[in-house]
Amino acid sequence: MSATIPHWRGGERWSGAAERTGEVFDPATGRVSGQVAFASGPEVDAVVSDAVEAGRAWAAESLSRRTAVMFGFREALSRRRKDIAAAITAEHGKVLDDALGEVQRGLEVAEFACGAPHLLKGSFSDGVSGGVDVYSIRQPLGVVAVISPFNFPAMVPLWFVPIAIAAGNAVVLKPSEKDPSASLLIAECWAEAGLPAGVFNVVHGDKVAVDALLEHPDVASVSFVGSTPIARYVYETGTAHGKRVQALGGAKNHMVVLPDADLDTAADAAVSAGFGSAGERCMAISVVVAVDPVGDDLVEAIGSRMGSLTTGDGRKGCDMGPLVTGAHRDKVTGYLDAGVADGARLVVDGREIVPQGDEGGFWLGPTLFDQVRPGMSIYDDEIFGPVLSVVRAASYDEALELVNASPYGNGTAIFTADGGAARRFQRDVQVGMIGINVPIPVPMAYYSFGGWKSSLFGDTHAHGMEGIHFFTRGKVVTSRWPDPAQRTGVDLGFPRHD
Numbered sequence: 371m372s373a374t375i376p377h378w379r380g381g382e383r384w385s386g387a388a389e390r391t392g393e394v395f396d397p398a399t400g401r402v403s404g405q406v407a408f409a410s411g412p413e414v415d416a417v418v419s420d421a422v423e424a425g426r427a428w429a430a431e432s433l434s435r436r437t438a439v440m441f442g443f444r445e446a447l448s449r450r451r452k453d454i455a456a457a458i459t460a461e462h463g464k465v466l467d468d469a470l471g472e473v474q475r476g477l478e479v480a481e482f483a484c485g486a487p488h489l490l491k492g493s494f495s496d497g498v499s500g501g502v503d504v505y506s507i508r509q510p511l512g513v514v515a516v517i518s519p520f521n522f523p524a525m526v527p528l529w530f531v532p533i534a535i536a537a538g539n540a541v542v543l544k545p546s547e548k549d550p551s552a553s554l555l556i557a558e559c560w561a562e563a564g565l566p567a568g569v570f571n572v573v574h575g576d577k578v579a580v581d582a583l584l585e586h587p588d589v590a591s592v593s594f595v596g597s598t599p600i601a602r603y604v605y606e607t608g609t610a611h612g613k614r615v616q617a618l619g620g621a622k623n624h625m626v627v628l629p630d631a632d633l634d635t636a637a638d639a640a641v642s643a644g645f646g647s648a649g650e651r652c653m654a655i656s657v658v659v660a661v662d663p664v665g666d667d668l669v670e671a672i673g674s675r676m677g678s679l680t681t682g683d684g685r686k687g688c689d690m691g692p693l694v695t696g697a698h699r700d701k702v703t704g705y706l707d708a709g710v711a712d713g714a715r716l717v718v719d720g721r722e723i724v725p726q727g728d729e730g731g732f733w734l735g736p737t738l739f740d741q742v743r744p745g746m747s748i749y750d751d752e753i754f755g756p757v758l759s760v761v762r763a764a765s766y767d768e769a770l771e772l773v774n775a776s777p778y779g780n781g782t783a784i785f786t787a788d789g790g791a792a793r794r795f796q797r798d799v800q801v802g803m804i805g806i807n808v809p810i811p812v813p814m815a816y817y818s819f820g821g822w823k824s825s826l827f828g829d830t831h832a833h834g835m836e837g838i839h840f841f842t843r844g845k846v847v848t849s850r851w852p853d854p855a856q857r858t859g860v861d862l863g864f865p866r867h868d
């Protein structure tokens with residue numbers, strides 16, 4: 371068995387004491403592929419104190435120097451994209467093409483961050499009063515923590531890390547313990563780009579490492595992505611310790627199909643968005659809301675497409691890989707039993723699919739339920755697997771009400787040929803990211819990513835200008851240089867600008 375997967379400290383791999391470790395699996399075979407070190411509280415403290423020191427020097431570097439490193443990082447990431455994708459597939463299970471797509475989306479944030487000199491520009495107002503000028507500047511926070519989920523081991527860290535570093539911060543990343551290797555390849559890209567040691571760090575681990583970051587007085591902010599209960603906990607604990615926190619949580623994304631929609635397009639979209647990455651995407655479509663009378667035809671069109679999907683080892687050229695762990699697969703299959711017991715109609719049963727030769731993998735094929743209703747656990751809970759539920763609605767208003775009643779508000783989509791209906795939906799729906807005839811409306815790097823309600827705690831979304839704001843603090847300077855001609859003498863009144 372290979373050596374324990376280490377942390378990244380001082381610009382290199384660092385084993386630490388590894389008093390506790392976690393198992394990492396190859397989900398396509400079900401075999402343990404390695405162990406990952408779990409950081410203790412004192413190990414996290416040591417990494418944070420390195421980061422404080424390195425961050426001070428990094429913040430003092432010129433923008434030109436910082437930007438040169440950003441361009442170097444972009445090049446290194448692009449060069450290493452296939453290695454990173456292979457590491458993701460080996461530990462997460464998603465198919466190679468999808469893993470490459472994930473790296474590409476992360477790369478786009480690195481490209482956005484290469485524009486730091488422009489993005490960090492302040493403003494200047496000349497002569498706001500006699501001899502007085504006012505200007506604003508933005509400064510880094512110091513040491514920032516990023517805590518990421520298993521489902522995008524490269525893209526989610528890259529939503530935050532390049533922007534934080536370009537803005538002059540030092541970063542401590544705590545990746546998911548389920549697929550830790552991509553973070554080390556990203557760390558190598560930073561080293562290749564010439565980032566000084568200590569500015570980017572990785573600590574692996576579980577709740578112990580997370581709590582150490584949340585409570586550490588030298589950690590200025592926390593960017594978290596994961597499930598809703600943990601996001602709420604991270605937000606409450608981090609803010610109670612005086613930190614700036616953005617905590618992105620879970621999702622249950624609805625796709626509304628109006629009767630005038632092109633049914634083939636809608637069915638293609640539902641299958642792609644429901645089963646890509648085995649449904650382990652926070653922007654996956656998990657509920658299709660079929661507005662009367664399209665239900666029967668839509669279920670038929672979706673079901674017939676599912677028959678041609680191949681499930682198997684993501685390295686062997688198939689459409690869908692396994693789930694991330696055996697425990698997660700069992701949790702998802704448990705929902706299938708619950709759905710049947712609650713009276714939903716199981717149209718396609720993914721439990722029948724087990725790829726030949728890889729019987730030990732964490733398999734569940736694409737699954738489709740019809741006649742699903744609120745109150746059933748397959749509707750109410752985030753399942754995070756390849757399970758698509760169809761709910762029937764009598765009208766547009768009923769569909770909208772259903773989407774807005776969800777406690778989540780990450781993504782949603784509407785399929786229609788009616789521009790007016792789409793515009794109404796876009797205005798009335800209580801969701802952060804909306805697709806109009808687009809099933810997975812993930813914003814580009816220069817827009818910001820984030821949901822509403824229980825899908826995001828805090829008020830700042832990821833990347834785009836909101837990312838720049840999150841990782842900097844504003845200052846406004848009011849300045850007057852002595853000009854003997856404009857002496858005003860003593861004035862105890864409140865400053866006026868007239």
Ligand code: NAD
Nearest residue numbers: 518519520545546576577580596597600618619620621652
């Ligand atoms: P998770 O909440 O289990 O884990 C996320 C991170 O929190 C990991 O680093 C993990 O080690 C840590 N963690 C887990 N339990 C903890 C605890 N008790 N205390 C402190 N830290 C803890 O999430 P996951 O299973 O890795 O990822 C899937 C979830 O992430 C889904 O709910 C999905 O919707 C969500 N997600 C959301 C977005 C978004 O943008 N809103 C994006 C990707 C994933």
